[in-house]
Amino acid sequence: MFPQLCLRGREGRPWRRRKMRDSRYLSVATALLTLVALKAYIEWTAEQEERYPTPHTAGWPSSSITPLQSSDASSPAFVFQHFNVSLQGLRQSIPRAKAYWNEKQYKNFRALEEGSAANASWNQCSSSDAAEQAGKIKNFGSYSELYKNFILYGDCRNFSLLINQPDKCADAKNGTFLLLAIKSLPRNFAARQAVRDTWGQEGESGGLAVRTVFLLGTAQGRYGPRLQHLVYFESRSFGDILMWDFEDTFFNLTLKDNLFLSWTLDHCQDVRFILKGDDDVFINTPKVLDYLSSLDASKPLYTGQVMANASPFRVQRSKYYVPESFYVGPYPAYAGGGGYIFSGPLARSLHLISQHVAFYPIDDVYTGLCFQALGITPEAHAGFMTFDIAEKDRADPCVHSKLLLVHRRSPQQTLHLWKQIVNPNFKC
Ligand SMILES: *[C@@H]1O[C@H](CO)[C@@H](O)[C@H](O)[C@H]1NC(C)=O
Ligand SMILES: *[C@@H]1O[C@H](CO)[C@@H](O)[C@H](O)[C@H]1NC(C)=O
Ligand SMILES: *[C@@H]1O[C@H](CO)[C@@H](O)[C@H](O)[C@H]1NC(C)=O
Ligand SMILES: *[C@@H]1O[C@H](CO)[C@@H](O)[C@H](O)[C@H]1NC(C)=O
Ligand SMILES: *[C@@H]1O[C@H](CO)[C@@H](O)[C@H](O)[C@H]1NC(C)=O
Numbered sequence: 001m002f003p004q005l006c007l008r009g010r011e012g013r014p015w016r017r018r019k020m021r022d023s024r025y026l027s028v029a030t031a032l033l034t035l036v037a038l039k040a041y042i043e044w045t046a047e048q049e050e051r052y053p054t055p056h057t058a059g060w061p062s063s064s065i066t067p068l069q070s071s072d073a074s075s076p077a078f079v080f081q082h083f084n085v086s087l088q089g090l091r092q093s094i095p096r097a098k099a100y101w102n103e104k105q106y107k108n109f110r111a112l113e114e115g116s117a118a119n120a121s122w123n124q125c126s127s128s129d130a131a132e133q134a135g136k137i138k139n140f141g142s143y144s145e146l147y148k149n150f151i152l153y154g155d156c157r158n159f160s161l162l163i164n165q166p167d168k169c170a171d172a173k174n175g176t177f178l179l180l181a182i183k184s185l186p187r188n189f190a191a192r193q194a195v196r197d198t199w200g201q202e203g204e205s206g207g208l209a210v211r212t213v214f215l216l217g218t219a220q221g222r223y224g225p226r227l228q229h230l231v232y233f234e235s236r237s238f239g240d241i242l243m244w245d246f247e248d249t250f251f252n253l254t255l256k257d258n259l260f261l262s263w264t265l266d267h268c269q270d271v272r273f274i275l276k277g278d279d280d281v282f283i284n285t286p287k288v289l290d291y292l293s294s295l296d297a298s299k300p301l302y303t304g305q306v307m308a309n310a311s312p313f314r315v316q317r318s319k320y321y322v323p324e325s326f327y328v329g330p331y332p333a334y335a336g337g338g339g340y341i342f343s344g345p346l347a348r349s350l351h352l353i354s355q356h357v358a359f360y361p362i363d364d365v366y367t368g369l370c371f372q373a374l375g376i377t378p379e380a381h382a383g384f385m386t387f388d389i390a391e392k393d394r395a396d397p398c399v400h401s402k403l404l405l406v407h408r409r410s411p412q413q414t415l416h417l418w419k420q421i422v423n424p425n426f427k428c
Pocket of ligand 2: 107108
């Protein structure tokens with residue numbers, strides 16, 4: 001059904017013709033090509049890392065989604081009453097240990113009990129408070145730059161939106177059925193184009209509207225090339241970029257998630273399902289739509305490849321390293337961040353509860369913590385393969401046609417696989 005999707009026309013924006021005439025755009029194109037080559041080189045040299053423990057099957061929530069009104073969000077007393085039981089569950093799973101995050105979260109629990117909102121410190125984003133907190137970590141000096149920044153700026157949650165798509169969800173007659181929210185980096189131009197040209201194309205299929213947004217911060221590093229103008233250009237051409245004014249680093253992905261939830265409440269609040277994923281996954285969108293349209297939309301959904309009984313990674317040179325002075329305890333069951341799906345109406349509850357759960361540097365773990373605080377356990381779906389599949393199957397379209405999501409594929413592999421899967425003569 002997907003090949004017949006009508007691409008959303010962007011009439012009135014004849015960008016192709018303008019580009020041919022204007023030499024400025026030619027230099028933009030040259031720069032883009034250089035960046036694509038650079039990206040390919042970076043990907044080629046990047047080391048793959050062991051990330052997750054073995055997946056496991058968890059329960060399926062049976063209760064219905066309780067709709068929350070936007071006015072509810074301001075009252076900690078409301079939160080405490082509404083999520084009392086599930087918050088107790090979260091509390092029981094976190095040891096009362098002498099570690100930075102544990103202590104910070106216990107402060108949040110106490111504040112909730114007292115009916116205050118942990119002094120809404122994340123709105124103040126005060127660096128002197130953060131420095132004081134950091135001073136309590138005995139080996140703070142040995143923390144990596146990323147950790148230091150995470151702690152010093154970990155309470156800053158308010159960043160302005162530099163590029164918005166305020167009408168993204170406005171023109172779907174029957175509401176947006178599936179919003180693909182894809183975490184990307186400014187420099188990942190080729191990955192985004194491959195997504196647009198394949199599984200991320202926007203359209204309507206059997207009354208189900210699919211929309212796509214790419215979630216970006218600003219290019220990282222004091223010495224990084226300034227990509228802003230290229231990203232603005234890209235946004236004008238395709239209308240699918242959301243970019244916030246924060247540095248797009250690995251430990252700011254939780255912040256990115258949180259800003260995306262705020263955006264959803266402002267601009268796409270009636271969306272039925274949200275798929276959060278990386279820009280280097282392959283998604284079998286037609287199969288995802290079949291699966292989602294078979295579900296009872298009133299039940300809360302949080303599904304993907306479920307990591308259960310996981311705990312912090314203590315190997316110091318890993319990207320996922322968590323120092324013992326930072327966090328002690330197990331992780332809740334969570335869906336692997338390569339790609340997972342949740343019900344759109346949960347966005348408000350998630351955003352609300354996140355105001356009472358301290359940011360955690362690993363974004364999918366943080367999402368799991370917030371869902372646990374809401375009393376929703378992730379449901380394992382065997383179609384999500386965030387650690388990829390057997391080597392021999394990685395180019396096999398038949399294997400991919402039976403899955404929902406695979407991590408990870410290059411832009412070239414994505415285009416090749418997609419072309420085969422949507423071919424009307426494709427048979428397995
Ligand atoms: C919250 O739950 C705990 C334990 O289940 C109970 O003791 C307490 O009274 C509840 N508080 C509110 C405000 O509902
Ligand atoms: C909130 O701030 C007040 C006054 O600054 C302080 O007494 C109180 O301990 C703080 N509460 C929390 C939970 O940090
Ligand atoms: C967030 O920042 C903007 C300006 O950057 C400000 O107008 C707004 O009040 C801030 N919101 C909160 C909740 O602090
Ligand atoms: C709109 O969505 C509902 C619920 O999915 C569906 O039953 C209905 O057929 C759709 N209407 C149109 C015009 O596609
Ligand atoms: C997150 O972004 C903010 C704002 O750009 C920056 O100050 C901070 O260092 C970043 N945090 C990390 C962990 O990179």
